[in-house]
Amino acid sequence: MQWEVVIGLEIHAQLATRSKIFSGASTAYGAEPNRQACAVDLGLPGVLPVLNAEAVAMAVKFGLAVNAEIAPRSVFARKNYFYPDLPKGYQISQYELPIVGKGRLRIDLEDGTGKEVGITRAHLEEDAGKSLHEDYHGLTGIDLNRAGTPLLEIVSEPDMRSAAEAVAYAKKMHSLVRYLEICDGNMQEGSFRCDANVSIRPKGQAALGTRAELKNINSFRFLERAILFEVERQIDVIEGGGEVVQETRLYDSAKNETRSMRSKEEANDYRYFPDPDLLPVEITAELLQSGRASLPELPDAKRERFGAEYGLSDYDAAVLTASRELADYFESVVANASDAKLAANWVMGDLSGALNKAGLDITASPVSADSLGGMLRRIADNTISGKIAKQVFEALWAGETDADAVIEAKGLVQITDSGAIEAVIDEILAANPSQIEQYRAGKTKMLGFFVGQVMKVTQGKANPGQVNEILKKRLDG
C-alpha cells in the first residue's frame, strides 16, 4: 500500500508585548517564580481582565502579512477546564469568532519548488502558568509568571504532505513572525511552539485518516523527527490490522518516540462561551490602516528584490532573507563593499560558518557589517586575495575592526608587480630543474608545485592569476 501523509500545524507564537494580554504584569522571561503574576494573573476573586491593545495590533499585523481576512468584530470566549496552573479554571481564548480568518503562506521546498499552505485562522489567547514537577519532593510547584502571556495561535489547513514540508512551513512562519517583530521566536523558552496534527491515508483517497496531535515539540529538528516517527507508527498500526485512534501524543525527544497522552474520550468538554467580562474586539479602518503602514518588507518580497537588485541566485536570496536580521546585515555589507555576489559568498560562507561554530546569531556577530564590507572592498580592488582575506577575517573575528589596519599591520598587501613576481619565479625555476623536466615531459600538474613554491616564498601575497600566467609562459615557453 502507498500511503499519503497529511499534516496540519498549530503554532503558538508568544506575542512580544511588554505586559500581559489582560493585566499590567510584565511578560519578561526568567523571573523568580510568581514574581510577575498580579491579582488578575492569579485569578483572585473580583478581578477583571482588560485587553492589551498592543496584542490586538500585532494580531492584525500578522493577519495582513498572510493576506488573511481580519474580522471586523471578534469575540473572546472562555475555555473551561481545571488544571493547577490555570488560575481561573478557564483560559480566555477565541472560539467562534477569531480575529484572523483564512489566509495563506508560501513555502519553499528543497527541490526548488514552492507551495501555498492555507491558514485556517489565528486567534488571540492567554497562556497558562507552569507546573514544576522537579525539586518539590513528590509535590508540584506552580509558577504563574507565564500565566496571561499573550499568544497568537495560528492554525494551518492540513495541506502538508511530508515532514519536510511541515518543517518548511514552520520555518517560514518562524521567519515571518520575527520579520513582523511580533514574536521573538525563541523556541527554547517556548516563545514559538508547534503542535502537529498527523494522519495517513491510502494514496488517492480523498477522505482524511484519523489524526493524532503531537505535542511538546520545541525545535524544527524534533518536529521532523516526531512526524517521521508518528507516520511510521501509524503505518505499522494500520498494516498490522489495527486502527489509529484520535488522541493527543507527547513527543519524547530523548527516546525519539511519541506516546499517548490522552484519548478523545478523555478529552475535556471545554464548554466554550463568550467571556462576559470582555467586550467584542472591534477592528476599525484606522487600525487596519496603521497595521498596513507598519508592515515591513516581507520575506518573499525581499527575496525577489535581492534577486533582481543584487543579481543573486534564488537560492542565495532565499538564504539571505531567511531572517530579517541576516538580510539587514547583508545589505549593510553590500552598502560598504558594492560587490553583492562577493558579499553573499562571504556572509553565507565564512561568516555563517564561524557563527554556527560559535553558536552565535547574526545579531551577535563579532564582525560588524562595516568591518566585513571594508575587507571585501580590498578583495574587490585586488589589494588582497581571497585567500589572504581569510587571515584578515580571522583578525576581525578576534576583535579588530578595520580591515585596512589589519592588512597594513600584517603586511598582507597583494604583490601585483609583475617584475617582483617574475623575480621570485625565476629564482624558483632555477632551483628546481628536475621538476621543470617532469613538467615538460607531460606531467603538467607540476604547475601546482611551482605555484605553491611561489606562494610559500611570498607568504601567499602574490596575485594568484599573475603567478599562474607568468609560470605558464616560462614553462611552456
Next chain:
Amino acid sequence: MLEKTVAELSAGLAAGEFSSEELTRFYLDRVERLNPELNAYVTVTAERALADARAADARLAAGEAGPLTGIPLAHKDIFCTQGIRTACGSKMLDNFIAPYESTVSQRLMDAGMVLLGKTNMDEFAMGSSNETSYYGPVRNPWDVERVPGGSSGGSAAAVAARIAPVATGTDTGGSIRQPASFCGVTGIKPTYGRVSRWGMIAFASSLDQAGIFSRTAEDAALLLAAMSGFDPKDSTSVDQAVPDYRAELDGPLEGLRIGIVREHLESEGLDGEVAGAVRAAIAEFEKLGATTREISLPNNHLSVPAYYVVAPAECSSNLSRFDGVRFGYRCEDPKDLEDLYKRSRGEGFGAEVKRRILVGTYALSAGYYDAYYKKAQQIRALIREDFRAAFQEVDVIMGPTAPSSAFRIGEKTDDPVSMYLSDIYTIAVNLAGLPGLSIPCGHSAGLPVGLQVVGDYFAEGRLLNVAHRFQQATDWHKAAPGAIA
C-alpha cells in the same frame, strides 16, 4: 440621630451639631446591641470605623469635606476590601483577605465615608432569602421569623433596622430590589455598566451590578453619584458622564408616562394586598400629574427560565477559580489533585451554589449549548426588545417588586423553583441591563411592600426623581420596624 437620613446627617456634620466620631459610635453601639439577633453583619470593623471617622472629622474641620464625608456605611461582603476579610457568604472564602480594594468601596472611601462593617448575604449572591449564607440567615427587622430577602439581605436589614444609615448591595436578578421591598427601604440597581465591577466577586458577570440601600431616594442619589462612572479596570463599565442625580430630584412629574405591565398584574402568584398597595401608589403618581397606560412585555414569562440558564452558566465558570490551589478553603490532607479539587469544592460550597454550578455546567455542555445557553441568549434579546418598544411609549414602568411580602424563614428552602419565582418581576430588568429601583409603597399584613420602578438605559436620574417625589408626598419610606429602638 436615629431617624436622620444621610442628607440630614451630612447637614448635621457640616453644621457641627455632632462629629463623625459621635455618629459612628452611635451606630456601632446599635450594631452591638441589635446585630446578634438580626445577623445582618458578618464583620464589624469598629476600629477601622473610628479611625475613618476621626479622619473625616479632620477633613470636616479643614473644610475639605464632601457631602458623604463622615457618614457611616456598610458594604455587602461581596466587595473586596483590602486587609478586611471578604467571605461572600461562603465557607470557601472564610479565610480570604483581598490584597486590593473594589472600585465601589474605594470611591466611597475617597468620598470620606466610614466603614462600619461587611454585611451578610446569600452564598456568592445566590439566593432570594439570605438563607444560603454560610454565616446563617439574616432576620427581617419587621419580623425576625421572616427572611429579609436576598441576596443582599444583610444590607437591606441593616438599613431597615437603622444599624447602618446606608449600605451597598449587588443585584444580579433582583438581589437589591427584592430585599429592599421585603425590608421596607429604598434600593436601586443602576444600568449595567454604570458602576464598576472591579473587586466585586462575580456571580453572573453579564448581570451583576452594584447599587445602594438607603432610607430615601435622595440618599441613594448622593451615593450613586459618588460610586458611578467609568473604570479602566472594568471593560464593561461605560464611559459616560455621571449626572448630578441630586439636582434632578425635584423635577416635576407632570406628564410623566407610567407603563403598567399587563402580565405583572395578571400573574397568578401575586398577593392581593401587594397588588392593592401597588395600585394605590400608582394612583398617588396620577395625583402628582403622571399618566398611566397598560403596556405589554410579551416575553416576560420567559425571563425566569432564561435567567436560570444564563446566570448558572456564567457562575459555573466564574466559580471555577475556587479550587483550593491558591487561596480560600482547602480540604484536609488531599491524596491527589482530583481529591483536592473534589473535596475542597465539595466541602467549601453550599447546596445552592453547587446546584447552580451543576445546572450551568450542564447548560454549557457539548450538545446542550444550543438548546440552553444559546436559546437563553436569544430570549434575552427578545426581552431587551420588549423593553425598547415599551420605552417608546412610556418613561418608566411600574409594578410590584416581588409577588409577596417577606416570607417565613424555611418556608421555601425545600422548593427552589418557588424561591426563584420571588424574583419574577425583577429578573427581566437584569437580562435587559436596565436600571430599576424599589421603594416602600404600603404594607401587607404589617410587612412592607415595594414598588418597582424601571427606567430606560442610564435613566437613574429620572428614577430617583420619580421616587423622591413620591417620598415627598407619602410617608411609607419613614415607617420603621417596631422592635428596633
